[in-house]
Amino acid sequence: MSNFLNQVTEAASNVANTAVNTASNLATQATNLATQAANSDAAANVASQAKNLGSQATNVAGNLASQAQAQAHDLVPDIVPTPSSTGTSATSSSGTRGVPAEGEVDRSHDLSPKNEMDKAKFERLYERRGSADELQDKGILKGSPGDVLAGKKADLEKAMNMDVLDQEIAQRPPPEELVRKGILNPSEVPTPQ
Structure with a gap:
């Protein structure tokens, strides 16, 4: 089993290194184009090319990460989940599907109730829960509630x-x-x- 995990780790790190190197190279090219834009008359054209390179770098890194997860899933399907082909359904305020914007929290796996009936059911269960003393009497809670x-x-x-x-x-x-x-x-x- 550790051999599989080592293979998964090696495959993931190889793909991650490739993604980082590719993204770094594309970012360097984008920086060079931006520098040229500041120094040339065709600034709008160069800025557009830099923006395209930046989005390409993001796409390449995402694709490589998906490939790494697919390879890891092929090696140990019981441990590594299948990669999502469509991404999550959550859209962040940045407009990117499945990727929260900086400072946002990824709520794609949030278990909080979504509709009013589930919320009411949750509230009833929450109100019926036993107090700390009752839980201690039943032997469920040992010590005070804050004592982990x-x-x-x-x-x-x-x-x-x-x-x-x-x-x-x-x-x-x-x-x-x-x-x-x-x-x-x-x-x-x-x-x-």
């Missing part, structure tokens, strides 16, 4: 108590010795199975 390690502490204490009990059981005298001391009757001695 309370469950681990309880598990550790339980394990420590089990260790102490195991040690005490291991150190108790055998039944024959208890008969000799008069603690057990000979008829109460368990028979080995």
Whole structure:
């Protein structure tokens, strides 16, 4: 399995490096064209070419990323999801489908309720939830609500108590010795199975 993951990592990094190099080269060309635009009479033409190169760089990088994900999915389909051919249905304020604008949050996988009926159902469930005291009484919540390690502490204490009990059981005298001391009757001695 780690061999597949290594192959996926290598394929993804190769494609990512190619995408970065291609985008970098296209960005350098766009910068050079922009510099020429500042120095030439045909500034509008050069600026248009620079804009086209910038959009081409973006498209190439996106295509290479999709190819990397497709290759990774082919290697380990259980781990890497299939690449989306159409992108997500969310459109950002920047106008690009599936890509949030800078400063925006990607809400394409948001699980919040969409319609009023689902919102009302969610509110009813939220109001019926148990309080911290009720959850502690049921053994669901260990410690105070803000204590994120309370469950681990309880598990550790339980394990420590089990260790102490195991040690005490291991150190108790055998039944024959208890008969000799008069603690057990000979008829109460368990028979080995």
